[in-house]
Amino acid sequence: MRVESEPPFSFRGAHVHMIGIGGCGMSGAAVILSALGARVSGSDGFPFSGVGALVARGINVHLNHDAVHLPPQAALVVISAAIPPSNPELQAARQRGTRVMKYAELLGLLMRERQGVAIAGTHGKSTTTAMVAHVFRTAGLNPTHVVGAAAEQIGGSAALGDGPHMIVEACEFDRSFLQFDPVYGAILNVERDHLDCYREFDALVDAFAAFAQRFHPDGLLVCSGQDACARRASEAARCRVERFTIEGDGHWNATAVMSQAGRYRFTVQYSGVRRFDVELIIPGLHNVGNALAAAAVADGAGVPAEAITRGLGTFRGVGRRLTLRGSGRGVTIVDDYAHHPTEIRCTIQAAQGAYAHRRTWVVFQPHQYSRTRYLLDEFAASFGGVDEVVVPDVYDARGDETTERSVGSAELVRRMTEQGVNGRYVASLDDVTEHVASHAAEGDLVLTLGAGDVWKVANGLVERFCPAVQA
Incomplete structure (x- = not known):
């Protein structure tokens, strides 16, 4: 578990400035901070589609980076992983001694107050995270969620819920997911990517293993049983690990997989016993695996089977995915x-x-x-x-x-x-x-x-x- 090196932070009434606010994750986090009572401002180097929604919430957004945008009363500055040290607002914050944290650190801080659910993997994170959030919402659990994509069906890329869970997309870039201490979650797959950050593929797999190690001992980590590197990373976990497969031998297995016009229906088995049937309205065989992972995570968190089937069957996907x-x-x-x-x-x-x-x-x-x-x-x-x-x-x-x-x-x-x-x-x-x-x-x-x-x-x-x- 993480050793806390930073003091806790009270958001209500505090001014938080977000550099790189235009990304789906950052803009979503801005919505959550505003809902928690923070005064939020931010900047981005490019126009982005969600700027109007942020302004409508009273969030002041600048579409360029300049030190003058940093409010004198800012108590916290949050930066996206893409912000370089040379950013003028970041430099001004450091010169003033203002507390600075990365976006992933912010999510980790927020997760401490809830039961964390974190979805990691080279591919499918956004879709599966939104899918899990939709299933939890279908069950009436009203979770807080942060997804790195537009997801109007669940209230946008982020929403503050009054339920006990916080569901987040856990990105491996810059080792961001090592800021989280989840109870439930998944490693969907592990492939070569972000080699500008990791240099060697083994270092990337090791980072996923370090992520697996952060799960609560009483929690559940779900991983692909058909991805050798995901399996290797999951071996570091101290919690229960369950594997999912398509027409395989995982704990969770999709069988009788059939397609009509690119949309799939299948039977979900657990330990060889039929649990329920799923029919997806989003296309692609890869989404069978995403849905199976979402089902396993939701089941581990105690979501009833009926809500899982209904949630998966009504999930409409996220923005810019087919x-x-x-x-x-x-x-x-x-x-x-x-x-x-x-x-x-x-x-x-x-x-x-x-x-x-x-x-x-x-x-x-x-x-x-x-x-x-x-x-x-x-x-x-x-x-x-x-x-x-x-x-x-x-x-x-x-x-x-x-x-x-x-x-x-x-x-x-x-x-x-x-x-x-x-x-x-x-x-x-x-x-x-x-x-x-x-x-x-x-x-x-x-x-x-x-x-x-x-x-x-x-x-x-x-x-x-x-x-x-x-x-």
Whole structure:
């Protein structure tokens, strides 16, 4: 367990300034702090979709970074993991001696007052976290939750509940999840990613093991029984560990898995005994695994089986996850956050299963030069069954003058071409939109993929092909 090195903090009446407030997690945390009675302000380097909602709550938001934005009465400054030491507001806070903590530290602090539920993994965290929150809400438990994605069905990316649980997405970047001491939770999978932070894959697996070790001894950790590294990490846990599998031999097992129009129904077994049936309305085989993990976590926390089945069966997903943006003139446009090779493959497969198509287009915007460099060959091999892949410039959210940019979109397209993929490098998003709009035809499926601002291409295509749909 963590040894507390910081004194407790009373939020009611305190002024909290949040640097990088535009991220889903940070903006969600701002909502919770405001609900707890804090006076909240914040800044971000870019406009973001939720700024209006924050302002409506009385939160003062600046759309640039400047030391003058730091209120003189600020008692606490919270920064996102992407904020560099050179940020002028952060520097001003340190010069004043204002207490500073990272976003994950804040969540860890809030979790101390509740039974923590933390969902970790390279992929599927946002969906599964929101799924667990929806199941708990269906059961009437009214949890507090923080999800790193838009989740309108559960009241947004974050909400303060009056129930005993706090459900959070536990991110491995910057070892953020080591700020949490959960009672219940999951490790969905462990794959190579964030190697700019960890350098070696073994160090990443070790971090997941350290996360597993933080679970309360009387708690429950659920992990994939079909992911060797997730199993390895779970061995460090001091609590009960249960594994989930699809047509396997885990404690929790999905059997009789069947698909219709890309949506799945299956039977959930525990220790070989049938518990209940689930029918999902969100597409993709990968969501069978997410749902199984959510069911196991909810069951461990005492949620009744009826609420688990009803919650999973009514869950509508989160923003930018296989989101149908529009369909017009015979062209279907789907947007997704996929930014890792495994996510890309799963998303393409799920979209092709869910939507009729003649040809499949993918617009993939790489996210971070470091990830592109470390996973270059894996990315190049991720587009099987796609008719044309259009790749704009890398979205470099954390880049600075030291960023290594020798491997970018042009090199990725070259590697894709060597593997027989019909790839095209088009630098700007505007030019990408023009290219796809000029060449997509009736019956085509267009996927926009990436963790950056590639959704702008989806917006542009919706305006071109389905002007009646609000972009």
